[in-house]
Amino acid sequence: MPVKLIAVxxxxxLITSQKEITPEVFEAVQEAKAAGIKVVITTGRPIAGVTHLLEKLKLTERGDYVITFNGALVQDVASQEDLVKETLSYDDYLALEFLARKLGVHMHAITKEGIYTANRNIGKYTVHEAQLVNMPVFYRTPEEMADKEIVKIMFIDEPELLDQAIAQIPAEFYDNYTLVKSQPFYLEVVAKTVSKGNAIIHLADKLGIDMADTMAIGDEENDRAMLEVVATPVVMENGNPELKKIAKYITKSNDDSGVAYAIRKWGLN
Structure with a gap:
């Protein structure tokens, strides 16, 4: 079966450890587009943190789509129309903000407009995230968050401290939300129905693409859901060892243009 949709x-x-797109990856994406394959950037980042990459890859034309916030938002890139948008309520925010305080870790909430934290001493990983995704940071008390349309909440802290906190999260939070670790210092929280996998299923259905014709390329736990639903799951050589257990193929590392190798080896052939 030819691949018709590749989630990346x-x-x-996609990017190297220096946050760059290699010429090989750029060329492979163009080859896939020319072959009629939908290349869909699928990320935990907000849309503001993806726009410059979509432009560099020429994935901003009519018929191009992007999945952000770990699947909470699926958009038509050219029109910016929301195909899927699943948000967290104010009550969700209050419950998670209280939990973060109880566990002793920093937390922030993300909307389409910016990053909001109730931590008076703003955590360094909140600053890191803001720089990474090109979004402003706002200090707001919990009372000032009632009117915000929150798409994702993140617990962010030193890896050892975050792991200790994760071990203490009550089971009810796993029942009510999707929690995924995307970096050693990031635990991301979205609505229970949200995942990269569900977003890909929805988009493929809208485009009339059979899931048998889909492929995904990832490296970390927040990619698990999409790797589990596609027919061709590909994990990076630098990826999480646990994810490699569910991969159909292991590609080269991100610093060695692994996405380009995967597209050409298993997407275009």
């Missing part, structure tokens, strides 16, 4: 993660996958 960003960090640790």
């Amino acid at each position: 993660d960003i960090d640790g996958t």
Whole structure:
């Protein structure tokens, strides 16, 4: 079966450790587009943190789509129309903000417009995220968050501290939300129905693409859901060892243009 849709993660996958797109990856994406394949950037980042990459890859034309916030938002890139948008409620925010305080870790909430934190001493990983995704940071008390349309919440802290906190999260939070670790210092929280996998299923259905004709390339736990639903799951050589257990193929590392190798080896052949 020819591949008709390729979902590609960003960090640790599409871009190098220097946050760059190699010429090989750019060329392979253009080859895939020319062959009629939908190349869909699928990331935990907000849309503001993806726009410059979409432009560099020429994935901004009519018929191009992007999946952001770990699947909470699916958009037509050219029109900016939302095909899927699943948000968290104010009550969700309050419950998660209280949990973060109880666990002693920094937390921030992300909307389409910016990153909001109730931590008076703003965490360094909140600053890191803001720089990474090109979004402003706002200090707001919990009371000031009632009117915000929150798409994702992140617990962010030193890896050891974050792991200790994760071990103490009550089971009810796993029942009510999707929690995925995307970096050693990031735990991302979205609505229970949200995942990269569900977003890909929805988009493929809208485009009339059979899931048997789909492929995904990723490296970390927040990619698991999409790797589990596509017919051709590909994990980066630098990827999480646990993810490699569910991969059909292992491609080269992100610093060695692994996305280009995967597209040409298993997407175009």
